[in-house]
Amino acid sequence: MKILYGIQATGNGHITRSIEIIEQLALEPEIERIDVVISGNNADIQLPRDINYNCKGISFKYGKEGKISYLKSFAKLDLYAFVKSIKSIPFKKYDLVISDYEPISCWGAKIYNIPCIGIGNIYALTSKNFPRLHGLKLKTNIVTKILCPVKAKIGMHFTKMDDFIYYPVVRKEIRNATITNENFILIYLLTYSDDELMNILRDNRFEDYKFIIYSKTEKRPNTIKNISIFPLNMESFTMHLTQCAGIITAGGFQTISEALYLHKKLLVIPMKGQPEQKANASILEKMNVPIAKNPDAASLLKWLQDDTNNNHIEMKNDIDKIIHRIMDIGHALVEN
Numbered sequence: 129m130k131i132l133y134g135i136q137a138t139g140n141g142h143i144t145r146s147i148e149i150i151e152q153l154a155l156e157p158e159i160e161r162i163d164v165v166i167s168g169n170n171a172d173i174q175l176p177r178d179i180n181y182n183c184k185g186i187s188f189k190y191g192k193e194g195k196i197s198y199l200k201s202f203a204k205l206d207l208y209a210f211v212k213s214i215k216s217i218p219f220k221k222y223d224l225v226i227s228d229y230e231p232i233s234c235w236g237a238k239i240y241n242i243p244c245i246g247i248g249n250i251y252a253l254t255s256k257n258f259p260r261l262h263g264l265k266l267k268t269n270i271v272t273k274i275l276c277p278v279k280a281k282i283g284m285h286f287t288k289m290d291d292f293i294y295y296p297v298v299r300k301e302i303r304n305a306t307i308t309n310e311n312f313i314l315i316y317l318l319t320y321s322d323d324e325l326m327n328i329l330r331d332n333r334f335e336d337y338k339f340i341i342y343s344k345t346e347k348r349p350n351t352i353k354n355i356s357i358f359p360l361n362m363e364s365f366t367m368h369l370t371q372c373a374g375i376i377t378a379g380g381f382q383t384i385s386e387a388l389y390l391h392k393k394l395l396v397i398p399m400k401g402q403p404e405q406k407a408n409a410s411i412l413e414k415m416n417v418p419i420a421k422n423p424d425a426a427s428l429l430k431w432l433q434d435d436t437n438n439n440h441i442e443m444k445n446d447i448d449k450i451i452h453r454i455m456d457i458g459h460a461l462v463e464n
Contacts, residue, residue: 129159129458132222132242134233138337140362141382142228147299149176149226149247152451158459165217167232183213184231185461214239223347224458227276234276243461245454246278249381249402252285252293280457282450284381286388286443294446294453296385307390312338313432314372316383317423319399322346322357324352324423329355337432340368361390376423376431379405381417384412388441390433392408395431397423415441 131153135146143166150162165181184206196221214236219225225237225244252258254272283293315325322343329339339355346359358364369375369383370390377383379398387394396412397420398405409419418434420427 129223129462130221131159131162131458132217132219132225132233133162133164134225134227134230135164136228136230141380142230144299144362144382145248146228148297148299148447149256149450149454152447153256153454156451158455158456160288163222165230165233167230168412181213181217183216184209185460218290223462226454226458227278229276230365232276233274241464243458244277244278244280244383245457245461246281247270247284247450247454248282249295249296250279250285250406252283252289253404253407254281255283255290255293257289258407259410259414260413261407279461282453282457284385284450285445286385286408286415294450295443296381296445297447297450298386298443298445299387301384302389304372305366305390308371309373310370310371312340312376314368314377315339315341315423316375316377317397318342318360319343323359326352326355328423328425328428333425333429334432338393340372342368374426374431379408381408382409385443388443390444391441394418395420395428397421417441 133146133150133153136142150164153159154162161377163180164177165183166179167183208364210232211233217236219236219240219242224241225233225242227233227244227246227251229246229248233271234244234246234447250272281292283290284296285293286296288294315326322341322345325341335354337354341355341357342360343357344360346357348359350357358368368385369392372392374393374394374395375383375387376397377387379396379402381388381404384394384396394420396409413419418431420431
């Protein structure tokens with residue numbers, strides 16, 4: 129079986145999850161080769177293997193105050209390049225396409241009639257058992273079918289609410305890490321600027337706390353009093369995640385999954401205008417994980433002063449079950 133694996137690079141989670149899955153799939157004797165197509169340009173980590181097709185794809189642009197700038201996003205949308213990318217990939221040489229919500233691989237599979245499995249957090253939202261969220265499910269179903277049409281789907285979420293939904297894939301660096309709880313709070317809110325976060329944390333009420341902020345713009349580590357700012361780096365971020373006393377992050381699936389797996393104290397501030405993050409937050413809130421609309425001083429202080437660790441959620445690593453599911457669906461689709 130020859131597989132084309134599509135990865136959306138609009139966030140680091142798609143890549144870290146895909147690395148684990150591809151490495152496990154490569155061990156299956158029925159698979160002759162796995163080629164990779166990657167699109168989008170918002171990710172900050174590299175795939176530790178050759179990328180066969182690197183495409184422009186569709187990327188979201190971020191504004192201020194944790195918001196997606198849809199105006200900037202649509203202004204950068206290049207349909208000609210999108211179609212050209214599909215035509216540049218020899219889809220007919222593959223038996224199966226697996227797509228981590230990557231639109232070029234999905235549409236290429238549809239056009240050339242290649243079986244396609246969609247994998248990722250967003251597919252869980254399409255389940256009939258997913259809680260209703262003021263039309264969010266309907267919008268997600270419509271957007272998913274338009275953006276990434278697939279013949280079969282494997283969803284992931286913090287709870288198993290359907291037979292095609294699994295616990296998240298947790299990368300081995302997290303699974304094998306030594307976990308400590310040191311005296312600092314990790315902040316991973318890339319849609320907020322460093323200045324926005326620093327202005328909040330300069331409040332005198334935070335002077336007894338130590339913070340580490342990860343930044344998209346900082347080029348080298350920098351410390352100002354009780355606040356350290358680090359440039360994005362997966363190795364150092366992983367170290368800080370396993371060592372921190374708590375983490376403040378957006379509603380992105382992979383970072384939250386790793387924090388839950390590590391039983392870290394967690395505060396989630398979902399990105400505005402991002403339906404998937406809103407849905408993630410709604411499930412987490414039911415699981416008693418604190419959610420805030422903004423990283424304002426009052427919300428942060430209330431969370432910091434709560435000495436109870438709100439994260440006693442047990443999650444298994446389901447990668448073996450996901451691999452078996454991929455193989456079962458792949459064989460069924462290819463044979464038909």
